[in-house]
Amino acid sequence: MPGWYYDKKEIRNSPSAQDALDFDTEMRYRKEGARFIIDTGSKMDLGYNTTATGVVYFHRFYMFHSFRQFPRYVTACCCLFLAGKVEETPKKCKDIIKTARGLLSDEKFATFGMDPKEEVMTLERILLQTIKFDLQVEHPYSYLIKYAKCLKGDKAKLQKMVQMAWTFVNDSLCTTLALQWEPEIIAVALMYLAGKLSKFEVLDWSGRNPRHLRWWDVFVEDVTMDLLEDICHQVLDLYSSQPTAVPDSPPPKTQSAPTPTKKSNNDQDKIETSDSSNNKAIQMTDMAPYQYQTFTTAPPPTYPSVYPAPSIPVTPHLSAPPPHISAPPPSVFPQFVNHPPPTFPPVTGAAPPFYPPAAPPPQNQRPFYQPQP
Amino acid sequence: MQNMSSRENNHNPSPSSAAMTIREKEEYISNFNFPFCDESTKYEKVAKIGQGTFGEVFKARDKSNPKKFVAMKKVLMDNEKEGFPITALREIRILQLLKHENVVNLIEICRTKASQANRYRSTFYLVFDFCEHDLAGLLSNVNVKFSLGEIKKVMQQLLNGLYYIHSNQILHRDMKAANVLITKNGVLKLADFGLARAFSSSKNGQPNRFTNRVVTLWYRPPELLLGERNYGPPVDLWGAGCIMAEMWTRSPIMQGNSEHQQLTLISQLCGSITPLCWPGVESLELYKKMDLPPSQKRKVRERLKPYLKDPYAIDLLDKLLVLDPSKRADSDTALNHDFFWTDPMPCELANMLANHTQSMFEFLAPPRRASQMRHHSLPRPSTSALQDSGYQDRVF
Ligand SMILES: Nc1ncnc2c1ncn2[C@@H]1O[C@H](COP(=O)(O)OP(=O)(O)OP(=O)(O)O)[C@@H](O)[C@H]1O
Ligand SMILES: [Mg+2]
Numbered sequence: 001m002p003g004w005y006y007d008k009k010e011i012r013n014s015p016s017a018q019d020a021l022d023f024d025t026e027m028r029y030r031k032e033g034a035r036f037i038i039d040t041g042s043k044m045d046l047g048y049n050t051t052a053t054g055v056v057y058f059h060r061f062y063m064f065h066s067f068r069q070f071p072r073y074v075t076a077c078c079c080l081f082l083a084g085k086v087e088e089t090p091k092k093c094k095d096i097i098k099t100a101r102g103l104l105s106d107e108k109f110a111t112f113g114m115d116p117k118e119e120v121m122t123l124e125r126i127l128l129q130t131i132k133f134d135l136q137v138e139h140p141y142s143y144l145i146k147y148a149k150c151l152k153g154d155k156a157k158l159q160k161m162v163q164m165a166w167t168f169v170n171d172s173l174c175t176t177l178a179l180q181w182e183p184e185i186i187a188v189a190l191m192y193l194a195g196k197l198s199k200f201e202v203l204d205w206s207g208r209n210p211r212h213l214r215w216w217d218v219f220v221e222d223v224t225m226d227l228l229e230d231i232c233h234q235v236l237d238l239y240s241s242q243p244t245a246v247p248d249s250p251p252p253k254t255q256s257a258p259t260p261t262k263k264s265n266n267d268q269d270k271i272e273t274s275d276s277s278n279n280k281a282i283q284m285t286d287m288a289p290y291q292y293q294t295f296t297t298a299p300p301p302t303y304p305s306v307y308p309a310p311s312i313p314v315t316p317h318l319s320a321p322p323p324h325i326s327a328p329p330p331s332v333f334p335q336f337v338n339h340p341p342p343t344f345p346p347v348t349g350a351a352p353p354f355y356p357p358a359a360p361p362p363q364n365q366r367p368f369y370q371p372q373p
Numbered sequence: 374m375q376n377m378s379s380r381e382n383n384h385n386p387s388p389s390s391a392a393m394t395i396r397e398k399e400e401y402i403s404n405f406n407f408p409f410c411d412e413s414t415k416y417e418k419v420a421k422i423g424q425g426t427f428g429e430v431f432k433a434r435d436k437s438n439p440k441k442f443v444a445m446k447k448v449l450m451d452n453e454k455e456g457f458p459i460t461a462l463r464e465i466r467i468l469q470l471l472k473h474e475n476v477v478n479l480i481e482i483c484r485t486k487a488s489q490a491n492r493y494r495s496t497f498y499l500v501f502d503f504c505e506h507d508l509a510g511l512l513s514n515v516n517v518k519f520s521l522g523e524i525k526k527v528m529q530q531l532l533n534g535l536y537y538i539h540s541n542q543i544l545h546r547d548m549k550a551a552n553v554l555i556t557k558n559g560v561l562k563l564a565d566f567g568l569a570r571a572f573s574s575s576k577n578g579q580p581n582r583f584t585n586r587v588v589t590l591w592y593r594p595p596e597l598l599l600g601e602r603n604y605g606p607p608v609d610l611w612g613a614g615c616i617m618a619e620m621w622t623r624s625p626i627m628q629g630n631s632e633h634q635q636l637t638l639i640s641q642l643c644g645s646i647t648p649l650c651w652p653g654v655e656s657l658e659l660y661k662k663m664d665l666p667p668s669q670k671r672k673v674r675e676r677l678k679p680y681l682k683d684p685y686a687i688d689l690l691d692k693l694l695v696l697d698p699s700k701r702a703d704s705d706t707a708l709n710h711d712f713f714w715t716d717p718m719p720c721e722l723a724n725m726l727a728n729h730t731q732s733m734f735e736f737l738a739p740p741r742r743a744s745q746m747r748h749h750s751l752p753r754p755s756t757s758a759l760q761d762s763g764y765q766d767r768v769f
Contacts, residue, residue, distance in 0.1 A: 085459040132409030
């Protein structure tokens with residue numbers, strides 16, 4: 001039974017690739033589809049969990065089908081529609097389509113065909129079968145909050161770091177990271193990145209023990225620096241891809257973002273890391289001009305900013321995780337095998353033999369539920 | 374279109390493919406071999422064993438392993454304006470989360486092949502491990518006799534299942550004897566998560582606003598009948614209490630035919646519903662609207678005595694059938710009750726069940742347990758044929 005994780009080679013060899021779609025275009029389609037789900041979701045006031053679930057369905061779907069056969073915006077609507085129901089925030093299919101209509105050009109909306117609703121309904125059955133009815137998806141957000149609560153350091157800087165990491169998690173949905181790594185690992189990597197960029201120093205952490213070299217050793221095992229760097233670069237690459245080369249993708253809007261480091265000078269349009277090759281360690285100097293809030297957090301001015309991070313995770317309401325199943329894994333659940341013995345000795349000889357029953361069979365008897373007047 | 378139907382490999386679509394029309398998509402569905410969603414033809418239907426609001430349930434045999442039986446529950450998709458029903462999605466998601474000895478095991482979801490004949494709409498089935506009996510079927514058969522130790526075993530497993538699901542933040546919301554399955558080896562499984570849902574104690578301090586139109590009337594607790602929407606695990610423990618009593622009375626103990634009558638029956642058993650025994654009840658929506666019998670004495674113990682002698686059993690029932698949900702025993706407390714830790718100790722059911730070689734299900738039982746289901750009566754099979762042959766399904 002395959003899990004939902006793939007290595008990079010498998011992702012490169014996707015159904016779309018086999019359908020003669022080049023890799024860069026596929027990555028752009030994935031990014032646009034994910035972005036569209038996030039935009040549609042936030043416009044409809046759906047929470048970050050719902051949209052993130054929809055995006056993960058979307059990425060999984062295209063590990064089995066080609067973008068050439070299934071236009072991305074229809075699939076995106078369908079994924080959001082299903083995620084809404086799964087996350088207990090259902091939206092009517094026709095409302096999702098209406099919102100999508102408002103966000104898409106006529107040309108793109110034409111892929112919905114003559115009967116957009118029927119199109120989405122038909123696709124839903126394909127989607128469900130493709131994703132094996134594996135409806136429950138976990139996201140890095142909850143881990144981010146959980147881990148942040150264990151870190152010790154400057155409170156204000158911690159808050160800033162969490163905020164930035166949260167933004168990176170939003171943006172990571174536009175990559176294929178969710179197809180590669182568990183949400184725990186993505187959370188650690190993007191906190192690591194945000195920590196570097198915001199110069200947050202982890203002084204200490206709860207649960208520390210001498211074997212732990214890094215704070216994340218408490219939460220995830222065997223995560224190498226190479227892996228963390230690779231994950232960070234996959235997110236950073238989003239900001240360095242050339243939007244101008246792609247007429248389809250609107251150029252990222254810029255806004256003065258509370259940068260962790262110095263405010264970049266005027267060339268805000270050049271949002272790129274100095275080097276996006278995946279094996280170079282992230283240096284503070286590389287990152288100085290980098291505007292981390294220029295991707296998903298800078299939506300067109302018509303609608304509100306997408307899913308800001310919650311405030312510092314020490315306020316009590318944050319102890320309540322987002323409203324879906326947040327249970328411990330069933331397997332670790334205690335069973336009643338070691339039940340304590342009775343608290344006082346059993347009464348001996350008092351219990352009458354049970355059968356035959358004292359009461360006649362109920363058929364011949366006044367029903368229990370009709371009490372005497 | 375031709376190249377679509379001649380496709381052999383899922384990962385090798387025709388190179389000329391562009392976005393598909395609905396027709397082409399239908400073709401695509403009927404040709405695509407969904408690797409994770411098997412066709413229902415891998416099973417062979419043996420008998421119909423259930424009929425609910427949600428769909429039909431069949432017993433079926435696994436063709437690749439003829440000794441293996443499953444139960445297939447059909448997902449009812451007709452008249453669904455909003456695609457795959459949210460209730461079915463909930464049931465699937467919850468069943469996938471819950472893996473426990475005392476919770477029915479969901480094996481997989483199957484589909485019929487999409488074809489022109491079904492207008493390219495697959496039917497989906499939830500496939501479960503087969504359980505030979507349900508508790509309603511067993512209780513309606515006078516030849517099935519439970520000893521006290523066996524009743525303890527049933528209740529212990531039932532509470533164990535509830536403890537597990539509640540710890541995973543799931544409410545069952547449809548406790549009743551027909552939704553409690555028992556294998557021929559005597560292992561009890563909670564089933565029918567068609568109404569279940571996740572709960573959190575509260576969302577950011579906001580009370581929950583669940584629907585209170587849940588739980589079959591006869592097992593519905595007083596707080597739901599009075600319109601409470603911010604309810605929790607105690608709703609399932611009321612049902613557990615009703616089922617426990619039924620282990621002796623052999624039929625549901627409070628068979629109201631309206632919500633008002635149900636509340637009346639509850640008052641006659643558990644005493645009048647007043648703010649004295651249940652602080653806060655006065656703020657429930659329907660408390661003032663319902664005209665309920667005043668000054669009834671609580672008679673749980675005295676009315677149960679003719680049916681059961683065991684003082685521990687009566688004491689536990691008295692703690693489960695409590696009006697105020699906040700004072701009702703929870704599953705942990707109930708499992709610690711001396712009922713389960715005094716002689717006769719809980720005892721395996723396998724030996725007793727070995728005397729019965731036919732499956733017993735509510736659906737197959739004579740209609741003595743009139744079918745007052747949730748809000749409407751459901752079609753029942755004509756029973757004359759069934760009565761001749763006793764219980765229909767002989768292989769188990
Ligand atoms: N795994 C199983 N093994 C044997 N019998 C089963 C199994 N699952 C269900 N049944 C039988 O089918 C009946 C109906 O199943 P279930 O309660 O799941 O659906 P339902 O009652 O139709 O759903 P709902 O209550 O949501 O309308 C059960 O009462 C039981 O008799
Ligand atoms: Mg049922």
